[in-house]
Amino acid sequence: MARLPIYLRALTTLVERGIGTCSSEDLAAATGVNSAKLRKDLSYLGSYGTRGVGYDVDYLRYQIAREIGVTQDWPVVIVGIGNLGNALANYSGFRSRGFRVVALLDAAPERHAEAVAGLEVRPFDDLEQIVAAEAVSIGVIATPAVAAQDVADRMVAAGVTSILNFAPTVLSVPDGVDVRKVDLSIELQILAYHEQRKAAPDGELGPTPDQEVIA
Amino acid sequence: MARLPIYLRALTTLVERGIGTCSSEDLAAATGVNSAKLRKDLSYLGSYGTRGVGYDVDYLRYQIAREIGVTQDWPVVIVGIGNLGNALANYSGFRSRGFRVVALLDAAPERHAEAVAGLEVRPFDDLEQIVAAEAVSIGVIATPAVAAQDVADRMVAAGVTSILNFAPTVLSVPDGVDVRKVDLSIELQILAYHEQRKAAPDGELGPTPDQEVIA
DNA sequence: CTCGTTTTGTTCTTCCGTTCACAAACTCCT
DNA sequence: AGGAGTTTGTGAACGGAAGAACAAAACGAG
Known part of the structure; x- marks a missing residue:
């Protein structure tokens, strides 16, 4: 539940x-x-x-x-250390709630060896090795949308079976792999939808095609 | 929908x-x-x-x-410019999807006047003035949990009627105000729950009280 | 010990969202 | 022009979650 x-x-x-x-x-x-x-x-x-x-x-x-299942600690990898990945890596709530960030990965070489939240940013190609070595089953995707599907595929191939996706794309994964999506714009759009309804209780939503046809 | x-x-x-x-x-x-x-x-x-x-x-x-309702642009204020607030302020997806960040607010004086994403971080007390001046109806809370309810109260009093809450607290707001909550730990915990089920198809979840009583 | 109070665990009803299935409507080909 | 092939829009059946209501169980007072 x-x-x-x-x-x-x-x-x-x-x-x-x-x-x-x-x-x-x-x-x-x-x-x-x-x-x-x-x-x-x-x-x-x-x-x-x-x-x-x-x-x-x-x-x-x-x-x-x-x-x-959070009486034990779950190892987690974060891929994509941009603004959001940075914030996630620094988020203390993960550690206190049963999760341990074991690696930060990024495809861009200029970010490698940079230290974020006490961890070194490592090349994306280290994914398989890290997943195997640390028995990682949960991965976080914080990359741009275009890279998300590739990252997901690599994660799944490496053995990850649960993905938390922050990229604004629908990921396709095989059965047995769980994906949860957090989309910041969508949350705001849902609020905007209700907001608009508050402001315009009836049909003040501009012309609809039907009205245009009738007029 | x-x-x-x-x-x-x-x-x-x-x-x-x-x-x-x-x-x-x-x-x-x-x-x-x-x-x-x-x-x-x-x-x-x-x-x-x-x-x-x-x-x-x-x-x-x-x-x-x-x-x-995203044919127009909705003005948005972000309160709490820590790691997450920073990432949100820099997130380009808001702008391209119908939202415009008009102000970044933080209670900590040492952050004021700092420039984030091309905007100056301003004192939290400027909230009322900004909301009134820019006709803001949507607010984003990216503060620590302890401050979230206070921020929400101030927002509501200032005229904000939709809140996107990233702090891990349930906010209580009056009727007519919409709140949506994004909780990163909860998303991971839901994944962990399913993950645990995959690993242990039957009752390998440790002793339940019933079993203890029976034994 | 018994009765009244509190609160859980559960049953039953209601309601909403999802899915199936099909008729209406449109296009294209002959 | 007519028929075959698509695809939408929607009526009806299905399933499951949400809420109301109540019986069972524990505690405390007298």
């Missing part, structure tokens, strides 16, 4: 505040989901609550982390 | 390739969605196709852009 990480983060916040127990209503309020839905999600993992009391924050947190 | 921007991007690619007409099957293949779903999405906007022929790429592209 895609909501598990959200619960996990909320529970971590509760742990930091020293809260030992919480009800499904509390968690629902903290995460912005319906409490019935939340209980159903949690019951899917097992019966980890106590009726009349609620959930033990620390215990539930561990169970969710185990379910997601 | 959240898929419209995906279609828009695919159509732009087709335009660049000089393709004038495409069928729903073509577009579906390019975007990775079912062709029937795609046709239904498009028919929701109007009858813009020709049976037996397909869709006029350029015409459809314009219609979708108009529906989304």
Whole structure:
């Protein structure tokens, strides 16, 4: 379930505040989901609550982390060390949430040996060796769109089975390989769509072809 | 619909390739969605196709852009010019897809007057003035998690009605304000979840409480 | 020990999105 | 002009997620 990480983060916040127990209503309020839905999600993992009391924050947190698979650290490679790749390499949230950046790769020779976030930027051709040596199964693509498919192909061939793609392209990968896409422009466009609706409740969207034909 | 921007991007690619007409099957293949779903999405906007022929790429592209609201440029402010804010400010995709970054704000005085992506980083307190002067309705939050809610409150008070949040927090905003959240760790955790399932098809997930009780 | 209160786990209903399948409509070829 | 071949637009069936509602279980007070 895609909501598990959200619960996990909320529970971590509760742990930091020293809260030992919480009800499904509390968690629902903290995460912005319906409490019935939340209980159903949690019951899917097992019966980890106590009726009349609620959930033990620390215990539930561990169970969710185990379910997601972030009780261990996952090695990750980042390909494409431009602006975004730089930001990702420096993002401390990865490390604290179960991920370890083991290598930064870039095709441009002028970036090689540059140190980013304490790691040396290495040639893209080192990909296969690194994936094999570090047992990497997750790759991050932060390259321009034109390079993304090639990078993905190489990753898959090297043994990567999960890809997080920041390039604005749809990647085609074989079955068994998971791809998730983060597209910044698309997020903004979705906001713009709703924004436009707020400004123009009815059909103030300019002429439609139908109207042109009718007129 | 959240898929419209995906279609828009695919159509732009087709335009660049000089393709004038495409069928729903073509577009579906390019975007990775079912062709029937795609046709239904498009028919929701109007009858813009020709049976037996397909869709006029350029015409459809314009219609979708108009529906989304990106025929005009939307002014955007970015708050929090750290690693991520820097990358966002430098991201050329915003400009080419209907958005114009009008201001970069940061609370830290040592960053002020620094030039990022051709814009001066300004004090966060300039927010209200900028929002009013430039008619900004979309704000981007790239601050640490602890500051995000405060920034959101100030944005809303200043008149921003759509927020793109990169901080790992759930924001609470009044009705009428849209929030979209991009959380990099959560995306990776979702991949890790599937990755774990691939590695351990059955219950190799360590002891569950039930098993402990039984044993 | 019993009763009332709280909260989980689950069932049942409702609703929305997806997909299938097909008729209508358009083009091209003969 | 007519028929064969495409492709859209949409009605109907399907599936699955979301929410409401309730029974089971734990705790605490008397």
